[in-house]
């Protein structure tokens with residue numbers, strides 16, 4: 495005999511909500527206002543002088559917007575031969591990154607982190623820059639890895655020129671909280687108020703950038719900088735993932751003519767498209783972020 499519908503609904507709602515809260519606490523801890531709290535990256539090392547070919551190894555996942563930053567800088571500076579790359583894949587049942595095939599005798603990225611630092615207990619995140627000569631992790635913070643790739647590796651293209659440093663940092667200070675992390679603040683919000691705050695911030699900032707891009711090609715004028723790469727990786731995922739899964743749903747990037755043009759300009763730069771895989775992005779986000787999408791269904 496089936497339970498009465500009202501009982502079923504009230505039981506499942508309570509049960510489901512509590513499970514959602516428990517899983518979100520693991521996936522995305524929040525403050526007491528329900529706002530997602532991202533933890534700081536732990537490895538913040540640098541590179542002295544010029545990097546040697548083959549010495550520094552990059553670990554990424556194709557769906558990750560933070561890792562995508564490093565992949566793009568490596569690609570547009572033509573460092574594919576200079577910096578070996580390992581692409582990890584997410585494991586749907588455990589929610590962590592795994593090596594396929596096994597590397598350094600590790601099947602998971604978490605094991606690799608602990609091989610380098612046995613007491614490491616924080617998240618095993620990508621991107622990760624590893625020194626294969628010293629056998630140690632250099633850095634796991636994307637905003638710093640892209641500066642290292644730009645400044646210590648060969649190539650004429652300078653994405654962080656001294657003349658634009660101040661302007662780039664001003665953009666970063668606006669775009670990281672409102673957009674790069676803003677989409678996560680929206681998607682991982684635990685309360686309506688936290689969600690609304692984040693969502694409004696995203697679209698106010700997109701409106702502002704839309705206006706700036708009506709008069710110039712990139713954020714800092716006519717030349718591409720690290721600020722553009724940081725914005726691009728979020729915009730690239732926006733309509734397919736953040737708009738729906740994270741409820742960043744006031745507008746799509748496709749509704750902004752200048753942002754759309756900007757997105758396509760960067761996508762069409764040599765070697766950038768090869769770093770972009772929207773099908774993988776959708777599969778990983780909709781498949782991995784279980785508390786936000788329990789059915790695991792990936793939208794068309």
Ligand SMILES: N[C@@H](CCC(=O)N[C@@H](CS)C(=O)NCC(=O)O)C(=O)O
Nearest residue numbers: 558559560617618619620634635636
């Ligand atoms: N602050 C880090 C964030 C990196 C990050 O959160 N990466 C995610 C993938 S998008 C990750 O590896 N998460 C693994 C996990 O949560 O276990 C950076 O910018 O490098």
